Amino acid sequence: MKIQVYSAHPFEKIYFEKWNTQGHQFRFTPASLSLETIDQAQGCEGVACFVADTLNQEIIQKLSEMGIRLIALRSAGYDYVDRVASKAAGITIAHVPAYSPQAVAEFAVGLILAVNRKIVKASLQGLNYDFSLEGLLGFNLHEKTIGIIGTGHIGTAFAKIMKGFGSHLLASDPVQNPVCSELGVRYVPLEELLRMSDVVSLHCPLTESTAHLLGRCQFLQMKPGALLINTGRGGLIDTAALVEVLESGHLGGAGLDVYEKEKGLFFKNHQGNPPQDPLFSELQKLPGVVITPHQAFLTQEAVSNIVETTVANVTAFEKGKAINLVVV
Ligand code: NAD
DSSP, X not given: OEEEETTOOHHHHHHHHHHOOSOOEEEEOSXXXXXXXXXXXXXOSEEEXXXXXXXXXXXXXXXXXXXXXXXXXXXXXXXXXXXXXXXXXXXXXXXXXXXXXXXXXXXXXXHHHHHHTTHHHHHHHHHTTOOOOTTOOOOOXXXXXXXXXXXXXXXXXXXXXXXXXXXXXXXXXXXXXXXXXHHTOEEOOHHHHHHHOSEEEEOSOOOTTTTTSBOHHHHHHSOXXXXXXXXXXXXXXXXXXXXXXXXXXXXOEEEESOOTTOTTTTTSOOTTSOOOOHHHHHHHHOTTEEXXXXXXXXXXXXXXXXXXXXXXXXXXXXXXXXXXXXXX
């Protein structure tokens, strides 16, 4: 099949060469899919997309008119796709359900350590030969309570790591995962999790019902000095409310790999010409905040698995098989 790969990164191409044993024609562009770049998919039967791409009703309608039959997502989450419009247009959507939950879980732990132990702050101070210890005090994770929101693939991998730290584990998820229960994770209502946890980490998908799952009211329910980690999706939290609560000093800090208005911001070098986003600027300036550009997935193993599954999804679609389909 002929597939236009949008938002293609150089680090992905070697894996496409490795896994494309079926002779598909993958055409790569670093541009993200938008009305301006949609013509690049002319002559293709499918597009391979990533979270930076726009897949709204208008774009999907145009893709359909161009003869696109498959949207192969190179991501687990599919919150950025208008699935109803795809169904109406007769376009199949496939995704990569679990490529390496460990990659994201390990990064979430990295963010906890970076925020709690002030690793970024210390490193930046060191550039000016400031090796004083003032302002670098953290807390042990041993015997502390970690609240996990969403115990699917990534939340479970995260729970396993945090168990190794000797932390107490609480979780909130409408579906209890027996693997987590066996690990000693205790399922509690969200309100109790927020009240009890020293660190809250988000691992649920962004849906209509989880949009702004955590807002001002929920942040104020959290323990004073607690940390918030978000490697899920930016829209899970009300960022303006988070800024307000961080500024008030109620929370101890936040490690954010995702941001609700990250489209057009992340995955690009804006040095010298930063986009105007007052909320993001405010968030960035807060001392207890570490922001990374949606890179939690970015390990060799995960990228290889993403591409392997994407190629397999294209092959399956070509053969009329239904694997890894996103259903409406
Ligand atoms: P998964 O489908 O395996 O697990 C999601 C879990 O969330 C499920 O157990 C589900 O029951 C639970 N859930 C749904 N609604 C909930 C709610 N209201 N409260 C609590 N739990 C709820 O998904 P996964 O593979 O673990 O991935 C989780 C999310 O992580 C993805 O949807 C994606 O948005 C995000 N993600 C981010 C990156 C990154 O690089 N930052 C990479 C991959 C995935």
